[in-house]
Amino acid sequence: MKKWMILCLALFLCGVSTARADRDRAIDPGQMPARAQSLLRTYFSEMKVALAKVDSEWFETRYEMVLTDGTKLEFDRRGDWVEIACRSVAVPDDLIPEAIRQKVGELYRDVPVMKIERAERRGYEVQLSNRITLKFDAELKLIDID
Secondary structure: OHHHHHHHHHHHHHHHHHHHHOOEEEOOHHHOOHHHHHHHHHHOOOOOEEEEEEEEOOOOEEEEEEEOOOOEEEEOOOOOEEEEEOOOOOOOHHHOOHHHHHHHHHHOOOOOEEEEEEEOOOEEEEEEOOOOEEEEOOOOOEEEEO
16 A cells, blocks of 8 residues: 555656656746847847747746857856857857866867857756857866867
């Protein structure tokens, strides 16, 4: 009987978490946080927004935008970028931390950064146009090349 109750409780909790986990909904780009809108106007003003959506999970809200050229932008609840993945143009230099820009320029001169991802405490991951991935720790020191 005890095993049966534990199994039912586990199934119930799994059902609740999966029902709650997928809360994507399309929004107007004007509903994005102010910082996200500012970044879009400053660095991607020549491109149109094809899709804007908000993804609400248990303790986290993320905003995503897809531009008409295929560029994908992801922001946290405050509007700070979490991931920038470009298809036809490089990630704007001003959005890449200086230490990362210098290291990429030192190791791979004239190879543009096509994707950058920021993990709050773990650091950054950068993908170059030649498909090389560089990982940096929270202090912006290179820790891996893949």
